[in-house]
Amino acid sequence: MRRVIVIGGGLGGLWATLRIAEAGFRVALFSLFEVKRSHSVCAQGGINASLDTKGQRDSIWQHFVDTIKGGSYLANQPPVKSMCDEAPGLIQTFERMGVTFSRTPEGIMDLRLFGGVRNKRTVFAGASTGQQLLYGVDEQVRRLEAAGEVEKREWWEFLSIVRDDQGVCRGIVAMDLKRMEVKAFPADVVVLATGGLGQIYAPKTTNSTNSTGAAASRVFQQGALFANGEFFQFHPTAMLGDDKTRLMSEAARGEGGRIWVPKDPSDQRPPNDIPERERFYFLEEWYPTYGNTAARDVASRAIWKAVRDMGMGVGGEDKVYLDLTHLDPKFVELRLGAILRIYRKFHGSDPVTEPMEIFPAAHYAMGGLWVDYEKNEESGGLSCGSTRNHATTVPGLYACGECDYGYHGANRLGANSLLSASFSGRAAGEAVVSYLKGLEPGSDSVPLSRAFEGEVQRQQAINRSLMVSRGGENAYALHRELGELMTDRVGVVRDNRQLDQAFGELKALEERAERIDLGEASGWANQTLSYARQVRDMIQLAQVVARGAQERDECRGAHYKPEFELEIPQGKFPGDPEFEVYRQAWKENNRKWLKSTIARYTPDGPEVRFETVDTTILPPEQPRDYR
Amino acid sequence: MTEQIEFRIRRQDGPETAPYWQAFRVPWRPGHNVVSALMVLRENPETASGERVQPVAWEFNCMEEVCGACSMMVNGVPRQGCAALIDDLEQPIVLEPLAKFPVVRDLMVDRAAIFGTLQRVKAWIEIDGAWSVHQGAPRISPQEWLENYHYSQCMSCGCCLAACPQYGPGNDFVGPNALAQVRLMNAHPTGRYNRTERLHAIMAEGGLSDCGNAQNCVRVCPKEIPLTTAIGELGREVTLQLARDLFGKS
Ligand SMILES: Cc1cc2nc3c(=O)[nH]c(=O)nc-3n(C[C@H](O)[C@H](O)[C@H](O)COP(=O)(O)OP(=O)(O)OC[C@H]3O[C@@H](n4cnc5c(N)ncnc54)[C@H](O)[C@@H]3O)c2cc1C
Ligand code: SF4
Ligand code: SF4
Ligand code: FES
Numbered sequence: 054m055r056r057v058i059v060i061g062g063g064l065g066g067l068w069a070t071l072r073i074a075e076a077g078f079r080v081a082l083f084s085l086f087e088v089k090r091s092h093s094v095c096a097q098g099g100i101n102a103s104l105d106t107k108g109q110r111d112s113i114w115q116h117f118v119d120t121i122k123g124g125s126y127l128a129n130q131p132p133v134k135s136m137c138d139e140a141p142g143l144i145q146t147f148e149r150m151g152v153t154f155s156r157t158p159e160g161i162m163d164l165r166l167f168g169g170v171r172n173k174r175t176v177f178a179g180a181s182t183g184q185q186l187l188y189g190v191d192e193q194v195r196r197l198e199a200a201g202e203v204e205k206r207e208w209w210e211f212l213s214i215v216r217d218d219q220g221v222c223r224g225i226v227a228m229d230l231k232r233m234e235v236k237a238f239p240a241d242v243v244v245l246a247t248g249g250l251g252q253i254y255a256p257k258t259t260n261s262t263n264s265t266g267a268a269a270s271r272v273f274q275q276g277a278l279f280a281n282g283e284f285f286q287f288h289p290t291a292m293l294g295d296d297k298t299r300l301m302s303e304a305a306r307g308e309g310g311r312i313w314v315p316k317d318p319s320d321q322r323p324p325n326d327i328p329e330r331e332r333f334y335f336l337e338e339w340y341p342t343y344g345n346t347a348a349r350d351v352a353s354r355a356i357w358k359a360v361r362d363m364g365m366g367v368g369g370e371d372k373v374y375l376d377l378t379h380l381d382p383k384f385v386e387l388r389l390g391a392i393l394r395i396y397r398k399f400h401g402s403d404p405v406t407e408p409m410e411i412f413p414a415a416h417y418a419m420g421g422l423w424v425d426y427e428k429n430e431e432s433g434g435l436s437c438g439s440t441r442n443h444a445t446t447v448p449g450l451y452a453c454g455e456c457d458y459g460y461h462g463a464n465r466l467g468a469n470s471l472l473s474a475s476f477s478g479r480a481a482g483e484a485v486v487s488y489l490k491g492l493e494p495g496s497d498s499v500p501l502s503r504a505f506e507g508e509v510q511r512q513q514a515i516n517r518s519l520m521v522s523r524g525g526e527n528a529y530a531l532h533r534e535l536g537e538l539m540t541d542r543v544g545v546v547r548d549n550r551q552l553d554q555a556f557g558e559l560k561a562l563e564e565r566a567e568r569i570d571l572g573e574a575s576g577w578a579n580q581t582l583s584y585a586r587q588v589r590d591m592i593q594l595a596q597v598v599a600r601g602a603q604e605r606d607e608c609r610g611a612h613y614k615p616e617f618e619l620e621i622p623q624g625k626f627p628g629d630p631e632f633e634v635y636r637q638a639w640k641e642n643n644r645k646w647l648k649s650t651i652a653r654y655t656p657d658g659p660e661v662r663f664e665t666v667d668t669t670i671l672p673p674e675q676p677r678d679y680r
Numbered sequence: 681m682t683e684q685i686e687f688r689i690r691r692q693d694g695p696e697t698a699p700y701w702q703a704f705r706v707p708w709r710p711g712h713n714v715v716s717a718l719m720v721l722r723e724n725p726e727t728a729s730g731e732r733v734q735p736v737a738w739e740f741n742c743m744e745e746v747c748g749a750c751s752m753m754v755n756g757v758p759r760q761g762c763a764a765l766i767d768d769l770e771q772p773i774v775l776e777p778l779a780k781f782p783v784v785r786d787l788m789v790d791r792a793a794i795f796g797t798l799q800r801v802k803a804w805i806e807i808d809g810a811w812s813v814h815q816g817a818p819r820i821s822p823q824e825w826l827e828n829y830h831y832s833q834c835m836s837c838g839c840c841l842a843a844c845p846q847y848g849p850g851n852d853f854v855g856p857n858a859l860a861q862v863r864l865m866n867a868h869p870t871g872r873y874n875r876t877e878r879l880h881a882i883m884a885e886g887g888l889s890d891c892g893n894a895q896n897c898v899r900v901c902p903k904e905i906p907l908t909t910a911i912g913e914l915g916r917e918v919t920l921q922l923a924r925d926l927f928g929k930s
Contacts, residue, residue: 086741089835089836095742145813149805150804150807178829181833184835185832193810195803198799293711294743295709400711577694
């Protein structure tokens with residue numbers, strides 16, 4: 054019997070599990086905790102699919118164009134094309150699963166407008182779309198579990214893959230998070246769907262604690278390639294917090310919210326006592342056309358500039374006001390109820406009467422494990438069911454969801470990642486089924502016990518050394534330092550001097566992480582042990598992010614190095630000579646930099662090379678222009 | 681001296697060992713909630729009397745009251761630690777593991793029973809497969825959607841079960857959350873096709889009739905799910921089903 058392991062029970066992992074189990078292969082599903090608690094539940098806004106039910110003649114082509122341009126052409130186009138093509142069918146499938154999408158008066162799925170696009174294309178379920186989508190697939194997986202086709206291993210942490218002499222992935226080693234027992238699980242194929250890596254910026258991230266990237270880092274250290282690590286989306290408006298920073302949706306700005314700081318940074322007065330003329334509405338001043346509704350990355354950079362470069366943060370801290378108090382309270386309640394509830398609940402004050410305090414936060418990793426695809430020359434999209442789709446560089450190891458790099462290029466369009474997580478999970482599942490069908494009969498019986506034993510012993514040794522180490526370093530403090538360092542030097546705005554420094558500091562952290570003192574000796578449900586291991590792997594992955602940022606001397610999407618900025622000439626449009634000069638410079642820059650960054654692990658730090666991007670469907674002729 | 685947050689935490693090293701109490705102090709900061717304060721504490725776990733101890737184990741993930749992981753008893757009330765703001769709580773803040781569930785360690789409990797029950801009541805929609813069939817589900821009116829949406833937000837956190845006098849080890853009551861899911865699945869236009877199976881599941885022992893209508897569940901549900909409304913509606917459905925069973929219709 055063939056054995057399949059899926060690691061991760063967010064949208065990506067559950068979709069992969071469904072498709073594989075439906076094809077008649079039994080799946081063992083590993084997760085750090087009950088899959089229903091995966092980070093995917095945090096998504097509120099919605100999921101994109103061109104349903105064209107709003108009289109705007111929206112089209113799948115336009116969805117594709119928006120995604121590619123939004124990502125500054127850095128995404129390979131065949132997978133993106135298939136994702137956009139299949140989005141409507143995918144949404145209908147969710148609907149059949151019982152997902153409670155919000156309705157129009159006629160009882161069909163409603164659509165809302167989301168950032169960066171002109172057409173209504175975002176399906177949503179109240180203010181909890183991710184939760185509803187995840188529950189839809191969770192219930193289907195439970196159905197298959199009841200039928201004996203899926204076996205859940207919740208409370209098991211993936212530690213490493215096991216490769217045979219040919220380098221093929223033949224199973225995994227995982228740790229029971231209660232007994233702390235390390236065990237090998239042979240498999241014919243392994244799918245990694247372990248989510249994003251926002252925790253390397255903690256606490257300034259909107260991500261859950263499961264988004265450490267540790268699992269991706271582990272397979273990276275075992276030879277899988279990691280692509281586009283430097284591309285990280287920062288959300289401009291996250292409410293402050295010591296534990297995490299919680300997302301305040303774009304809608305707050307969209308509905309008229311204004312961002313400001315006191316003109317005098319030492320002003321101690323409560324915001325409501327600061328008169329209008331003593332406030333600095335910097336977005337309105339710097340971007341007269343868009344003002345407060347400037348695109349995500351523009352807004353993040355502006356806040357960064359005001360606070361970090363100009364020292365204008367409220368009370369000298371990483372803090373600016375997002376103000377709704379000038380709006381009609383009834384209107385705010387009606388349009389922004391969900392945001393108000395979150396802010397009241399977690400901050401304790403009321404945004405209707407008091408400005409919210411916000412700052413940018415690490416939100417979404419566009420980069421991830423490098424995965425392959427096979428192009429269908431006829432359609433330009435994916436060749437469905439090809440064993441190459443979503444295959445990592447390690448044979449027998451697949452990746453999907455936020456932990457792959459496939460769909461967003463240099464920046465992600467709002468509401469496109471629930472889509473990519475779901476679509477990629479399904480595509481990976483289908484690829485795995487083909488892979489299994491193509492395996493030589495009997496290849497599962499090759500004795501590999503030595504490889505497994507060796508790997509189990511290696512992992513046990515890591516645990517043992519952590520359990521006895523008295524090096525004095527605190528895993529939690531190291532994580533905080535990592536987050537601070539990444540936020541300061543590898544964050545919203547980057548420059549090479551800072552990046553060089555960051556790299557040195559990361560190396561120092563790596564070294565200190567060898568001397569972690571757990572302060573806990575329990576052999577039962579020892580959370581510090583698991584955490585300490587994750588911190589080490591996060592430091593490794595942070596180096597990939599920093600190295601990519603170092604190497605990429607340009608501005609593209611979310612990666613912003615002002616030294617290399619090509620600015621669109623003000624007031625000039627296609628056809629104007631100044632604009633055409635800019636277009637030429639932009640194309641010239643593309644020839645050099647329109648390439649994926651591919652990182653390979655070496656003990657001295659990640660090594661980077663660049664790979665051509667498939668831009669055959671929509672060649673890069675039009676610079677992204679949100680004016 | 682900075683202001684301190686006072687905690688009393690019920691600890692337990694493992695499922696079989698005896699519980700004990702310890703007091704802790706965490707420096708106050710604006711905006712702290714129970715989870716963020718526990719995060720400070722774990723970094724340097726020292727009791728109020730200065731004794732170095734093992735860190736307190738507990739579960740959390742989203743920190744936004746949507747994953748359901750961090751359920752615990754906060755001052756005797758089952759709720760999400762991440763959404764319990766320190767400034768709203770009386771001190772010392774008493775933390776205990778979520779009632780009714782076996783303790784794994786400290787504030788960590790084993791909630792596998794919740795998911796087992798969801799299997800028992802078949803809380804899913806039967807679909808032919810997770811592929812496209814080139815159409816969606818039948819239409820649902822906005823009014824019906826709104827009612828369903830209340831129930832679809834259940835995050836299996838277990839708070840209602842901790843509060844329910846009928847639920848617990850040693851009896852097999854499915855509990856209000858599972859009943860609400862039956863209500864939800866039976867309302868879906870194609871979920872209705874399997875209504876009878878789900879109703880039979882809750883007509884069996886440990887089903888609907890075990891509810892004593894104490895209303896504790898609705899009072900603690902962090903998602904404000906109208907659990908007793910669902911239970912009332914199911915009562916009527918079950919009566920009809922009994923009649924159908926009697927007359928041999930499905
Ligand atoms: C606040 C917020 C709002 C968002 N809103 C939107 C939105 O409106 N629209 C949109 O499209 N996108 C949104 N996103 C992005 C989107 O939610 C994520 O990209 C997506 O849910 C990722 O899904 P996933 O399946 O890849 O990973 P996750 O849901 O993170 O799941 C990861 C899984 O991996 C498991 N795992 C991790 N490590 C291990 C290990 N070592 N061993 C075993 N298991 C492991 C975990 O247990 C978990 O089950 C939002 C993100 C955030 C942070
Ligand atoms: S109403 Fe029923 S389910 Fe709710 S607490 Fe009371 S006995 Fe339990
Ligand atoms: S019904 Fe409410 S309290 Fe009960 S498990 Fe669901 S969300 Fe939690
Ligand atoms: S941590 Fe998710 S509900 Fe509290």
